[in-house]
Amino acid sequence: MKTKSIMIVGVGGQGSLLAGRLLGCLLMNCGYDVKVSEVHGMSQRGGSVVTYVRYGGKVRSPVIDEGGADFIVSFELLEAARWLGCLAPGGKVIANTQRIDPMPVVTGAAEYPSGLAEKLKAALPGPPGASADTIDALSLAVEAGSSKAVNIVLMGRLSRYFADIPEDAWLRALKETVPAKTLDTNTKAFSLGRGCEAAPA
């Protein structure tokens, strides 16, 4: 099969590494060849971070380029916009509506774009088929028991697009990747994400 690409983008410290590892574990358990490319070090400190997950019969490059992402899962709205150029034709965006101001916005040197969720949907590149789900993952994570579970809420939402991977496989991968003491919260976060409805386009 052709290699598929999932980009996880967000702000350093939001748990994109764990989400990448969850997907890696899941897709490997499902029998795919997998590569996951992570970012460590300086850019982790509150900067814009991106994790690449690629899977298929035989995966070569660990990175995703312009026009290459079948999915962009964004933990923060501005980051979804930043990486939109990587979306493949017909690709899907799943974005947390949470706003985290970058330092240039905090200091007043730049403005956070207003009405970003709507603008993002309007900006989806052609041809038709691309879509953007915007969900309030932070509220769902808090409902699950921890604001830190945003990453797993979004993985729950992403799981809906994988018709051939049963929920059990996701839950097994979750169990294999998250710390044992957070499993209950994360399982709940996953279910809330999987069951939630996105804001209408």
Add this chain to the structure above:
Amino acid sequence: MKTLMLGNNAVARGLYEAGVGAASSYPGTPSTEITEALAEYGDVYSEWAPNEKVALETAFGASLGGRRAFCGMKHVGLNVAADPLFTISYTGVRAGLVIAVADDPGMHSSQNEQDSRHYAAAAKLPMLEPADSGECYEFAKYAFELSETFDAPVLLRVCTRTAHSQSVVDAGERVLPELIPYEKDIAKYVMMPGNAKRRHPVVEERVRRLAALAETSPLNRVEPGARRDIGVITSGAPYQYVKEACGDDISVLKLGIVHPLPEKLIRDFAARFTDGVIVIEELDPVIENHCRVLGIPARGKALFPVCGEFSQNLISRALGYDTPAAPELPPWLADLPGRPPIMCAGCPHRGMFYSLAKNKITVLGDIGCYTLGAAAPLGAIDTTICMGASVSGLHGFTHAEGNKAAGRSVCVIGDSTFMHSGVTGLINIAYNGGSSTVIILDNSITGMTGHQQNPTTGFNIKGDPAGKIDLEALCRAVGISRVRVVDPYSIAECDNAVAEEIAAPGPSVIISRRPCALLKTVKPKPPLRVDPGKCKKCKSCMKIGCPAVSMKDGGAEIDATLCVGCGVCTQLCKFDAFEAPGAQRRAAL
């Protein structure tokens, strides 16, 4: 058993199975996880050394003592370890010695983009370069065999994309070789001129034998493709991009041994194509230049950049293949606010940096999280060069105009960086009668690389209690009589200490001490609150660049998920708008 493994963990697994007995390293992105993973294996002696030179010498000692040994570092770490490297190339090893060096094309977390392959050539050592985790594992294992067969330390070069990408590894079992008993051999190991003169030809002959190995080694392989006009020579991460971009259309000579490079293999490969070969390598044209010296028609840097990382699209476009393009997007998307890395909420460096910036002090900086003090709005750092350069640089800086600058300049260096190579600069200041003010930003951990222990923390790599260097005593011992400790959560304390020490004759050390806010042992205080009735929107609190404080329409706001209650913002507010819920406000603030 097949598992998904980070390239660095795969290197560690390979080393482990090959029976590595001792590992000494200094952390540095993107190399750190190799040694961390080794430390997880119970039966490998592992340690963080104060710097890469010490680490490599320690690893060499273990090899001399008969145990397979390892030393890991980032590319700039090899500059520090270069001194022993060039001479243990002469002595050779006893048990195998593998040195992993992690390059960082694209500078994700580095101050330069140097290409470590030059060191392999300069030190005349074999260098292997894996292209994914599977090869990280296999090459690391093989490196020990190669090291012992050729009596040479072996360099294993990874880069960010191999080190920090996970792919599938089929791991096996550990086989621990017998200890090779130490034997005294003065002619081989005492590198005084008479002996070194006899060792140098041995090194040259070893390079010739390694080059012969490179002709036939399975690590260098040809993957045939359809095209007859051009072929590609590549290695490491770029190999993956080439395969992604070109599939089986182009023949590829994939090099796993990047020093020494084969001659006949390349010549024979190039002869198959009507228009010669294209060399696809990140950073410097090392393989390309080798081809040119051999008179082989090769193109490389005419088509591909020297700077930055490659990708499949970059290669596909340069070779004229159909390349996915960035989709048509509205122009506002090109104008989004950037999101640079920042100091964390509650970072203990923030208070000191605010004080230095406010007082317009020239600040020679160093390598670590605190480099981020150069970012807006603090803009508190004037230079960043390399580990330790702040201390020695300040000494020179103060002498540029007859010591006048000592009254308005300081340097800042972290606890781990100070132990790495700051203390030698301090010795220079004390010895040569300087009057610099050195600020040690002691956050009780090696922060930027992800919380590694160091000689000042009191714990070793496994988290067990260990020797703890007393920074105050150390500074006094080298001859600094003015040594004081401040709490950087208090801006007034920082202001006073800096003002007094830069004014004082003679050298001073200020230890700005407060553990990293991200340490598990540091319990955050409850988040502060803003009283909207008191906030006058004067934006004074925005000068510290804390991600937990922002200015909204109604005035300052605290992000309760980020705020750790450090209280630095409180000290900037003239209107008492910040409140610590449930806690008695500290009068000193």
